[in-house]
Amino acid sequence: MYSKLFASSVALFMAALVAPIASQPRGPEPITPIPAATVSNPMLVELGKKLYFDPRLSKSGFISCNSCHNLSMGGSDNLKSSIGHNWQKGPINSPTVLNSSMNVAQFWDGRAATLKAQAGGPIANPGEMAFTHELAVSMLGTIPGYVLEFDRVFKTRSIDIDKVTTAIAAFEETLVTPNARFDKWLQGNWKAISLDEQEGYALFKSSGCTACHNGPAAGGASFRKMGVVEPYKTDNPAEGRVAVTGKDADRFNFKVPTLRNVELTYPYFHDGAADTLAESVEVMGRIQLGRRYTAGETAKIVAFLKTLTGEQPMLTMPQLPPSSDLTPRPEPFK
Amino acid sequence: MYSKLFASSVALFMAALVAPIASQPRGPEPITPIPAATVSNPMLVELGKKLYFDPRLSKSGFISCNSCHNLSMGGSDNLKSSIGHNWQKGPINSPTVLNSSMNVAQFWDGRAATLKAQAGGPIANPGEMAFTHELAVSMLGTIPGYVLEFDRVFKTRSIDIDKVTTAIAAFEETLVTPNARFDKWLQGNWKAISLDEQEGYALFKSSGCTACHNGPAAGGASFRKMGVVEPYKTDNPAEGRVAVTGKDADRFNFKVPTLRNVELTYPYFHDGAADTLAESVEVMGRIQLGRRYTAGETAKIVAFLKTLTGEQPMLTMPQLPPSSDLTPRPEPFK
Numbered sequence: 220m221y222s223k224l225f226a227s228s229v230a231l232f233m234a235a236l237v238a239p240i241a242s243q244p245r246g247p248e249p250i251t252p253i254p255a256a257t258v259s260n261p262m263l264v265e266l267g268k269k270l271y272f273d274p275r276l277s278k279s280g281f282i283s284c285n286s287c288h289n290l291s292m293g294g295s296d297n298l299k300s301s302i303g304h305n306w307q308k309g310p311i312n313s314p315t316v317l318n319s320s321m322n323v324a325q326f327w328d329g330r331a332a333t334l335k336a337q338a339g340g341p342i343a344n345p346g347e348m349a350f351t352h353e354l355a356v357s358m359l360g361t362i363p364g365y366v367l368e369f370d371r372v373f374k375t376r377s378i379d380i381d382k383v384t385t386a387i388a389a390f391e392e393t394l395v396t397p398n399a400r401f402d403k404w405l406q407g408n409w410k411a412i413s414l415d416e417q418e419g420y421a422l423f424k425s426s427g428c429t430a431c432h433n434g435p436a437a438g439g440a441s442f443r444k445m446g447v448v449e450p451y452k453t454d455n456p457a458e459g460r461v462a463v464t465g466k467d468a469d470r471f472n473f474k475v476p477t478l479r480n481v482e483l484t485y486p487y488f489h490d491g492a493a494d495t496l497a498e499s500v501e502v503m504g505r506i507q508l509g510r511r512y513t514a515g516e517t518a519k520i521v522a523f524l525k526t527l528t529g530e531q532p533m534l535t536m537p538q539l540p541p542s543s544d545l546t547p548r549p550e551p552f553k
Numbered sequence: 554m555y556s557k558l559f560a561s562s563v564a565l566f567m568a569a570l571v572a573p574i575a576s577q578p579r580g581p582e583p584i585t586p587i588p589a590a591t592v593s594n595p596m597l598v599e600l601g602k603k604l605y606f607d608p609r610l611s612k613s614g615f616i617s618c619n620s621c622h623n624l625s626m627g628g629s630d631n632l633k634s635s636i637g638h639n640w641q642k643g644p645i646n647s648p649t650v651l652n653s654s655m656n657v658a659q660f661w662d663g664r665a666a667t668l669k670a671q672a673g674g675p676i677a678n679p680g681e682m683a684f685t686h687e688l689a690v691s692m693l694g695t696i697p698g699y700v701l702e703f704d705r706v707f708k709t710r711s712i713d714i715d716k717v718t719t720a721i722a723a724f725e726e727t728l729v730t731p732n733a734r735f736d737k738w739l740q741g742n743w744k745a746i747s748l749d750e751q752e753g754y755a756l757f758k759s760s761g762c763t764a765c766h767n768g769p770a771a772g773g774a775s776f777r778k779m780g781v782v783e784p785y786k787t788d789n790p791a792e793g794r795v796a797v798t799g800k801d802a803d804r805f806n807f808k809v810p811t812l813r814n815v816e817l818t819y820p821y822f823h824d825g826a827a828d829t830l831a832e833s834v835e836v837m838g839r840i841q842l843g844r845r846y847t848a849g850e851t852a853k854i855v856a857f858l859k860t861l862t863g864e865q866p867m868l869t870m871p872q873l874p875p876s877s878d879l880t881p882r883p884e885p886f887k
Binding site: 289291293298305494535 | 606607608609613614615620623624625626627630631632633636639640642816817819820828829830831865867868869870871872873875876878882883885886
């Protein structure tokens with residue numbers, strides 16, 4: 220027993236000598252690795268993928284889910300606020316669809332409890348896809364390829380919005396990004412992140428960022444006030460969670476965004492006001508934590524944040540089943 | 554010698570007995586099979602694919618080549634006319650990018666001699682992507698992932714519009730659709746197309762459609778007058794080839810569109826006025842050939858046209874390199 224303990228101590232000491240700059244997490248960490256997606260119903264996912272990419276779910280025939288949650292661009296549109304039907308300016312920054320299955324709820328104010336509930340929103344929102352559920356469903360019913368596919372998946376030829384959103388949500392659940400360098404480090408690969416990145420993570424933890432940005436998604440799990448120590452100044456009129464609960468205490472509470480793939484999902488905040496990660500870290504430190512990071516500290520936290528970029532979903536572009544002679548043609552300019 | 558000839562004759566006779574309804578092309582056909590793409594420089598093609606999908610080549614950050622030449626939708630947008638920057642209505646129907654390398658020239662009026670010359674057009678067109686070549690190139694130069702990739706492909710870090718369009722064109726050259734059922738039939742598979750489809754093809758040939766719709770792309774090889782026998786009535790002001798040549802004889806001459814994948818590339822004609830294949834066949838027969846097809850004839854020609862749908866390119870969605878802090882942010886609403 221004694222010799223065993225002694226041997227372990229020596230081993231630890233040796234390890235410290237061999238790798239003085241790399242260190243390993245010592246215990247439970249506030250951010251945990253993202254598990255790979257498990258696909259239980261591939262046909263449902265495939266149907267959902269088609270619908271996700273299908274602009275015929277919009278009035279114009281031009282806007283699909285992928286327009287604002289672009290899977291070539293971190294599942295976002297990289298715009299301050301999105302472009303909707305007739306080039307309308309969206310009210311808020313489009314959050315990434317990546318890892319969104321881990322969110323406590325969907326939308327910045329959490330007004331949709333599930334991905335499925337979310338998926339129906341933009342289709343019928345006059346400022347986004349500007350269609351209706353009824354028109355979308357009846358349109359799909361005129362496309363033989365879809366009718367066959369819904370039948371194969373749901374064992375009925377009757378398409379409804381519930382099945383449409385079920386399929387889209389099933390596809391979105393597969394959009395996770397495992398194996399980020401940070402996860403590899405968490406899982407024992409000491410060299411997966413650099414010393415600067417480790418120091419950035421240590422500072423991220425010690426200054427309190429992980430109070431909100433924790434769990435596998437490094438966020439997404441709670442609603443928090445934007446502007447705890449200092450008020451956040453913005454000309455964006457969104458008031459966050461209060462729109463859902465009606466409670467004054469929820470005014471300016473927003474869903475904490477995930478920091479996974481944050482390198483890809485610029486610009487930042489619900490109003491998209493921060494163009495860069497450095498700016499975001501500076502603002503968050505100041506208004507949430509009352510902390511003014513030095514340029515060097517900010518750079519290290521930014522370096523850490525970039526280790527959260529995971530493997531992006533490898534997707535084959537879907538081939539959408541063609542419209543039939545009966546399919547109503549989109550009306551982008553009416 | 555005699556016995557060999559005799560044996561061949563017997564074999565032919567037997568074959569005719571075995572397959573009395575299916576027939577094989579007897580000699581050279583006006584439409585020929587599409588060869589598969591050969592990729593000589595995969596890194597160049599991969600770079601071109603990224604650029605093709607990158608909305609940062611537009612002023613808004615919202616419109617990419619794929620917006621109007623959507624590779625999930627037969628390489629077109631399935632709209633009468635496209636939607637450009639600030640929701641501007643395009644002047645003409647967006648032609649498919651599929652098999653466009655076989656076109657005699659690009660655009661309906663052939664104003665670009667090559668795919669490369671075409672690729673620069675929409676980027677700088679104020680009604681389409683509304684950017685400038687200068688801004689596009691300087692934007693790309695701020696994205697480290699692109700700088701590395703251009704360097705790897707072109708052996709220089711200086712990006713210019715010539716390299717950008719070279720890469721996009723190289724990608725587009727791979728977008729061919731071989732192995733349509735019709736091609737399989739041409740290549741000896743008697744059963745690849747049905748009797749109705751064969752009769753549709755026979756009628757397509759005998760009534761003169763192949764005068765314009767010939768070659769591997771079943772079109773794309775010449776400019777022809779829209780409205781030979783009867784004038785074509787449209788409120789679309791485009792006048793076709795005359796805009797390029799200035800010759801009065803070219804007024805209302807348009808590039809003959811490819812019929813490959815025509816099932817997917819609705820609506821039809823330069824003004825997108827025909828919603829269905831049946832309508833297109835009826836109009837073409839009447840105004841180009843002075844022929845009024847019966848409903849049954851039209852149905853057979855439509856059935857034949859649908860045999861021209863080939864294998865769509867299998868594409869993995871590209872992952873676009875993220876912008877850096879120096880990359881100018883798009884301005885969709887300015």
